[in-house]
Amino acid sequence: xSTEKAQALVxxxxxxxxxxxxVTFFSREFGKVSxxxxxxxxxxxxxxxxxxxxxxCRIVFIRKSSGALSLLTQASLSSRFAPVPGSLNSLYGGxxxxxxxxxxxxxxxxxxxxxxxxxxxxxELADPQADLPSAIVAFEIGLLQIVGLFPNLTECCVxxxxxxxxxxxxxxxxxxxxxCNSCRRQEFQGRSVSAGAVALLRRxxxxxxxxxxxxxxxxxxxxxxxxxxxxxxxxxxGKKPGTLRYLKFK
Ligand SMILES: [Zn+2]
Numbered sequence: 001x002s003t004e005k006a007q008a009l010v011x012x013x014x015x016x017x018x019x020x021x022x023v024t025f026f027s028r029e030f031g032k033v034s035x036x037x038x039x040x041x042x043x044x045x046x047x048x049x050x051x052x053x054x055x056x057c058r059i060v061f062i063r064k065s066s067g068a069l070s071l072l073t074q075a076s077l078s079s080r081f082a083p084v085p086g087s088l089n090s091l092y093g094g095x096x097x098x099x100x101x102x103x104x105x106x107x108x109x110x111x112x113x114x115x116x117x118x119x120x121x122x123x124e125l126a127d128p129q130a131d132l133p134s135a136i137v138a139f140e141i142g143l144l145q146i147v148g149l150f151p152n153l154t155e156c157c158v159x160x161x162x163x164x165x166x167x168x169x170x171x172x173x174x175x176x177x178x179x180c181n182s183c184r185r186q187e188f189q190g191r192s193v194s195a196g197a198v199a200l201l202r203r204x205x206x207x208x209x210x211x212x213x214x215x216x217x218x219x220x221x222x223x224x225x226x227x228x229x230x231x232x233x234x235x236x237x238g239k240k241p242g243t244l245r246y247l248k249f250k
Contacts, residue, residue, distance in 0.1 A: 004063050006030055007078065009118060010055045011098040015041070023051055023072060025059065026101045028115040030108050035061045035070040047075040054081035054094050056119060082126050089132045092246040093125045097139060099243050104147055104236065114146045133222045133249050138204075140229035145205050149232055153202050156180035165195040165202075172228060197224045223249050 008025035011032075016022045021040040025033045039045040050057045060074035084090040097118060105111065117139060124135035144150040155162055157177030163170050164180075171179035172193040179185075204215055204225075217225065226249055234240045 001065065002063050003060060003073070004030065005058070005060050006033070007115070008033065008057060008059050009098075009101070009115070009122075010051055010053055010057070011102045013051065013053060019045075021051070022069065024102055026105065026115060026118065027059070027110075028112050029110060031110045032101070032105045032107045033061065033070055034107065035059075035072040037072040037075070040072075047072070048077070049080075050075040050077040052080065054098055054122060056080075056122075081122050084126060084128045087128075087132075088246060089248055090125050092243055093132055093136050094122060096136065096241060096243040096247060097121055097125070099241050100140070100143055100233065103241070104143060104149070104233070111146050114143060117142045117146070133219075133226065134217050136247065137217065137222050137225045137229065140233070141201065141204055141225065144229060144232055149236055150205060151177045151232060153178060153198055153205075156183055158183040163198065165198045170195065170198055172231065193228060194224060197221060197228065201225060201228070219250075 006025070006027035006029040008027035010023055011026045012024035014022045014024075016036060019041050020036060020038045023035055023037045023040065025035065027033050037047060037051060040047055040051055049055075055077055056079045057075045057077050059072060062071040062073060064070055081094050083094055101114075101118060105114070121135055121139040124130040125132060141150070151157075151172075153163065155177075156179055157173065158179060159182070161180050161182075163178050170193055171181075171184040173179055178193070178198065200215065200217065200221055230240065230244065
């Protein structure tokens with residue numbers, strides 16, 4: 001048992017009892033952390049309004065030995081997610097981000113880079129001027145890359161031949177990679193990916209590409225990259241993320 005401090009984003013909440021909640025955080029220091037927040041449901045509870053979904057807060061918690069739920073002792077709000085008024089994409093983009101962090105990361109597996117990406121993405125989602133689909137796609141790709149789920153785009157996942165991206169269409173399979181022209185099969189029809197998208201994804205995920213220097217995508221490219229990211233995410237989760245149906249990409 002130890003007392004820990006962290007900067008953390010609220011990504012899930014569940015009722016625990018009449019007055020308490022279990023809050024799941026994605027923290028910069030410890031990755032995903034679930035903690036019991038006693039009194040969190042009371043009107044004048046000990047955590048005020050710091051524990052709203054997607055609030056970014058400074059927390060103190062007592063970390064229990066493996067398996068047991070941590071106990072939240074303090075939470076103070078650093079910033080609140082304020083979706084663009086009237087924009088469902090902004091609101092549900094935030095929920096989608098929370099769902100992906102909750103379902104694709106492990107407890108106590110710190111990924112500070114992913115935390116920073118999530119904060120940056122929420123800022124974009126709250127910005128009325130921002131291009132929301134491309135912010136969401138950049139988050140999906142960044143997340144997949146950081147948690148090690150991003151597919152290998154350089155060689156065929158069957159024969160390991162280098163994937164040629166000039167003019168030819170590579171074939172995407174959900175098993176985690178591309179198929180070259182000689183390994184492609186009829187049953188994978190409809191899952192092709194354009195050479196352009198492969199080239200873009202490679203550039204977006206090249207080491208050294210900083211998040212601030214994001215590559216600009218056209219609407220079609222954004223949609224194609226989103227489709228590929230969702231196929232990997234859905235394959236991993238065994239279903240499509242629930243909040244996805246509310247997001248509009250066109
Ligand atoms: Zn092949």
